[in-house]
Amino acid sequence: MATRNKGKETFSLMVILLIPIAIAINIVGGQLTSLLKIPVDLDMIGVILVGTLAGPIPAAVTGVLTNLINGIMDPTWLPYAFCSFFIGISSGLLSKHNMMNTIWKQVISGIVIALVATVTATPITVFFFGGSTGGGSSMIAAGLMATGVQIIQAVFSVYIVTECIGKLISVFVANVIIRVLPERTLVKYRFGEKFIKTSNK
């Protein structure tokens, strides 16, 4: 009980309170991109934020819950919970190994997360939904298929482009947020201390 509020255990109260905010940010971020008509999916910022601050398991929980809650209104989100789980795990592990500190490491992290997202999302789109993503990107995929490319290759190549752009921006936005968080908040999370030293420079 004595260590409860030090923020070192996986699910401290601060992490439990951070998860709903992160999920809400994912959902609002997704709505904001469609409101501003930005053609990139920025619906995983919260997951990357939790992964960077609190580690892989809370981030995976955030990702899966985001998809479940979005699935209430639109059940096509549900199979991609698998994909969000791995995005959460990978962003948490990257943060654990200090891959979120400098801008070059963030670029690498963004690409790694994008690769994870692509590899997990492509089979779901191809086998569950027969190659249809329901969004504007499936039109591009259809265009590729018209030139004779196989469905799985078309979906993969569309995803790798959209995911790389989306996840790079998401990693940067998450880091902008962490940079402006006060130190007294940062210390309460498991990996928060890693970001204090750099902001003191």
Added chain:
Amino acid sequence: MAGAVQKDNKIVALYPMTKFYIAIAFAIVAVILPGIISKAICFAALNVLALASGIYKIFAKRVKNSVGVLFIVLVVIQTFFAAGDTILFSFWIFSAKLEGLLFALKLGFVLANIGGCLIWFFAITTEKDFVLALEKKGLSSKASYVVLSTLQMVPVLKKRSETIMNAQRARGVETEGSLLVRAKVFVPTIVPLVLSSIQGTEERALTLEARGFSVETKSTHLYDIEPKPVDKTVTIITGLIFILIVVGRIVLCLI
């Protein structure tokens, strides 16, 4: 989020878990039934169920927006781009193939049924009731807090993001124009949104602790629901019909 839920409807008034079992049984039946026609009948039955629950408007709208869009794209992609020999018709460089169309219809109806079941379930059940029922089944109270708190937070944060966007507009940030201009608004909107929410967590932690959130005893509920005798009957009937259909399908397979 669940929209208008009328408790006087007999189906709506059932215990959440009972409705959940019906939805799951329906989805599994839709997956195992052979052929496109039986799956289509299943989907028609689901529409009747939604109509009987008095939520057809919400149901139809959500189905159209989620599974409907997917269905159309799926049919187009599979018909024109999947491999197949039987060509139905062709124009320009495209040719529609029968195999792709049949595959798309089959998969499309499976998706429509599964999606429809879930949409029906959440249209007639408030998330609050469902989470409470799950908690009674053994879900941890921390997990149910996370889910319920998220559901409350989404509309609040959405409203706050609009306020922040208006404030940024007032100080001269452009929110309309070319893609680059619009993309630049994203960061000045999302960063204050996250910061203000995270600042609130400390107060929230104090409030929760003051009410014994971390105490490890069985919690009591101010709002409570209990299964009624009719729920037991409905569950048993659903189970029997479900087993009958599954056994029938297996027998059909063996013959």
